[in-house]
Amino acid sequence: MTKELQHQFVTLLEKNQNIVHKVCRIYTSDQDSHNDLFQEITIQLWKAFPKFRGDAKFSTWMYRVALNTAITLYRKSKKNVGTSSFDALEFKIRSEEYDDTEEQQLKVMYRAVKQLSDIEKALVFLYLEDKNYKEISETLGITEVNARVKMNRIKTKLKQIVNP
Amino acid sequence: MEELELLKKDWRKQERASSFPKLTKDDIYKLLLKKSSSIVKWIFIISLLELAFAIVLGLMVFTDDYKQMTQTIGLNKVMLVIEVLSFAIMFFYIYKFYKNYKAISVTDSSSDLMRNILKTRQTVKNYIKIMLSFSAVVSMITLISSMLYDPRYQKLTEKLAQSMSVTWAYVLQIVFFLFITAVLIGIFWLIYQLLYGLLLRRLKKNYKELKQLEF
Numbered sequence: 241m242t243k244e245l246q247h248q249f250v251t252l253l254e255k256n257q258n259i260v261h262k263v264c265r266i267y268t269s270d271q272d273s274h275n276d277l278f279q280e281i282t283i284q285l286w287k288a289f290p291k292f293r294g295d296a297k298f299s300t301w302m303y304r305v306a307l308n309t310a311i312t313l314y315r316k317s318k319k320n321v322g323t324s325s326f327d328a329l330e331f332k333i334r335s336e337e338y339d340d341t342e343e344q345q346l347k348v349m350y351r352a353v354k355q356l357s358d359i360e361k362a363l364v365f366l367y368l369e370d371k372n373y374k375e376i377s378e379t380l381g382i383t384e385v386n387a388r389v390k391m392n393r394i395k396t397k398l399k400q401i402v403n404p
Numbered sequence: 405m406e407e408l409e410l411l412k413k414d415w416r417k418q419e420r421a422s423s424f425p426k427l428t429k430d431d432i433y434k435l436l437l438k439k440s441s442s443i444v445k446w447i448f449i450i451s452l453l454e455l456a457f458a459i460v461l462g463l464m465v466f467t468d469d470y471k472q473m474t475q476t477i478g479l480n481k482v483m484l485v486i487e488v489l490s491f492a493i494m495f496f497y498i499y500k501f502y503k504n505y506k507a508i509s510v511t512d513s514s515s516d517l518m519r520n521i522l523k524t525r526q527t528v529k530n531y532i533k534i535m536l537s538f539s540a541v542v543s544m545i546t547l548i549s550s551m552l553y554d555p556r557y558q559k560l561t562e563k564l565a566q567s568m569s570v571t572w573a574y575v576l577q578i579v580f581f582l583f584i585t586a587v588l589i590g591i592f593w594l595i596y597q598l599l600y601g602l603l604l605r606r607l608k609k610n611y612k613e614l615k616q617l618e619f
Contacts, residue, residue, distance in 0.1 A: 250432045257432075261424035278427075280442060282435040284510050291511065301511065308510050308517050311610055313442035315603075342410065349411045358606070359613045362514070367408070368415045381515025382614060395408060402407060 249289045252298050253282065259299060260285075263306040266365050267358070273316075281309045304379050307365070311358045345402075352401040360394050367391065443603055444508055444521060450599065451505075451528045455498060458535040462490045474545075476553050490538060497531040518611040525604065536592075540585055547581050 253260075260281050264274045285305050292301055353364055359380070366376045377387040418424075427435075474483040504524040510517065551557045551574060564573035 246433075246436065250429050250436075253432055254427065254429050257427055258419060258424055262419070265424075279435050279438055280440060282432065283438060283440045284442065286436050287440070288510050291509075304513070305510050308512075308514055309442070311514055312517055312521065312607055313444055313510065315441060315443055315446070316606070345407055345410055346414055349407050353411070357613060358610050359514075364408075368412050370412070379513060380614060381513025381517075398408065 245290065246286075249286055253285065253302075256299050256302055259302050260306050262369070263310050263365065266353075266361050267310045267314075277310060277314055280314050281306045284309045284313060300375070303366070303369070303371075307362050307379060311362055348402050349398070352398045355401060356394065356397070360390075360397075363387070363391055363394055443607065446603060447521065447525060448505060450603075451501060451524070454528050454532055455501065458531055459494055461535055461539050462494060464539075474549070476549070486542065493531075493534060493538075497527060497534075501527045501531075515611070515614045518607055518614070521607060522604075522611065525600070532596075536589060540589075543585070544581070547578070551577060 260278055261274075263281065264277045268274045268277050285302065288305055292298070353361065356364065362380060363376060366379060371379075373384045373387045373391075376391075377384040380387065382390070471483065474480060501524065504520065504527050508517065508520045508524060512520070551561060557577075561570065561573045561577070564576060568576070
């Protein structure tokens, strides 16, 4: 039974692993921390998996566990507090064919997101993942109105960072 | 916001370009064998140690001296009540801790998860506070009754009384006792704050940020 459950879990996680990688990318700064957080999220997902009833989509359920682990359960090591692996993204962006202004804008935006708080990053992450305000509010445990208010504040904050 | 939309477009592009590491099933199986180092685990371990400490402290205050003294001054019944009470408090808090700990679920919303973790912490913190005050009171009773009835203390009082009045000798002993107690509690509190400050600072900050939205 456990083996069957384990197999089921590993198959689902392998298919949906990008969600976890993306959360790691938002919250960590280097490959070691990325792997470390990935490991902790995997353990938390596995621990919670017996209670996963399948009434929600596995991916939706994963967003919640992964974000909760990153924001609340994970103990950051000192070196990666407050930074993120967006730097790595910048290199990738540069190597692709973008027009200069767009590239420049993106670079500044990634840096700006880096400066946000854990909660703000969670909102931005869910926004980037195209989640609606209902899902965002349910994941974080705030009202839909407050999720909108917070998101608007983040947009203003990002604007200020980008255009000081 | 134009820039955020631009970011979203890029975010999707990153995913399509599969810029993420790709773990195989075997890699994931290996990860399942690793141990968690979540703060909930740490809080659980530390809380157990604290509960054990509080229980030992609760048992330690009922020293032979204390028992003898209460017997001498006819406080047998009071002593029994205090002892029963301390055990009742102990079981109540262990039950409450267990219940709160069980309520911590990573599949809750972030806000609920944080609240449950803080609630579990608070339970143990309250127990520690109660046990510390309780021990201080019981020790105080033991000290006062010892001063009054124990020949060893009487000798000490007599010695002190050679250079001051008897009342002052008593006061001095009580003040000394209070001072030692305050220092011990102070040191204890400092370690406590440091430990939980490190462990919970980030959680508290995030919880506050979520809660601030409610107003």
